Amino acid sequence: MKRLLLAGLLSLGMLSSAQAETILPYGGSPIDVIPNSTTITLSPGTGAGSAPGYRGGEFNVDLGWSGFCLEYNENISYGGTFTIASITDAAIAGGGGAVSNPNPPYGTYDPISNETAWLFSQFWDHSLEDTTGSHDYGSYYGPDQAANARELQEAIWMFEGEITVDPSNYYYDLAEDANPTGIGNVRVLNLINSSGGNAQDQLVVIDNELGEGSNLPEPSSFAGLIGIFSVSLLGYGWRRKQEQAA
Numbered sequence: 001m002k003r004l005l006l007a008g009l010l011s012l013g014m015l016s017s018a019q020a021e022t023i024l025p026y027g028g029s030p031i032d033v034i035p036n037s038t039t040i041t042l043s044p045g046t047g048a049g050s051a052p053g054y055r056g057g058e059f060n061v062d063l064g065w066s067g068f069c070l071e072y073n074e075n076i077s078y079g080g081t082f083t084i085a086s087i088t089d090a091a092i093a094g095g096g097g098a099v100s101n102p103n104p105p106y107g108t109y110d111p112i113s114n115e116t117a118w119l120f121s122q123f124w125d126h127s128l129e130d131t132t133g134s135h136d137y138g139s140y141y142g143p144d145q146a147a148n149a150r151e152l153q154e155a156i157w158m159f160e161g162e163i164t165v166d167p168s169n170y171y172y173d174l175a176e177d178a179n180p181t182g183i184g185n186v187r188v189l190n191l192i193n194s195s196g197g198n199a200q201d202q203l204v205v206i207d208n209e210l211g212e213g214s215n216l217p218e219p220s221s222f223a224g225l226i227g228i229f230s231v232s233l234l235g236y237g238w239r240r241k242q243e244q245a246a
Helices: 002-017 114-124 145-159 170-178 219-245
Strands: 021-023 031-033 039-044 059-061 065-067 081-088 090-092 108-111 186-192 202-205
Touching (some): 081 090, 114 145, 145 170
Antiparallel strands (some): 059 065, 090 108
């Protein structure tokens, strides 16, 4: 009986360890994202794919936010379905700057730079400057947004070692001057495509104030875990009644 009760307690532990991350889009409602369960579809946002062969820019995510990619030499297909394999602080199998990954099954990973995280957090909370004309906070979202998006994507690629650094890039210079420390709440959605291959990982901001997720179990395991725990409690109660009757 002790073994049965132990199984129930273990199942409860498994229930709490299957953790989601909570994403809080600007001006929107919290969204729980469950690794290896949640899927997303991307569409071109402002400045995305506006030049022949352009691989980045602002992406729109169907769950309700916009973001930027990290890897120059990986691709996504608009309208395709991608699974969020994990939420980390690095691009999986990243290009420039990638190092050996101590955590299988991924081969290499590329931790995001402090500058990339700083720029993206400014974009996320609508406080990023414009590169031309007015440099007021929040003016990124003005009439030059498409050009700003391309400049921002290229700055991110520069900081991630994906393309050659161009010191004249406004956002690259801005982040260098800011000299940020740490990455704050910025994280990476590590995406896989329908064939199980790596896709362009996407930047996102998680909401630490909500406890970095709601500890949601994966849907396929929820019923089974609850069942094990319930049976364990019933068995334990029956055993206690038998002992008291004796």
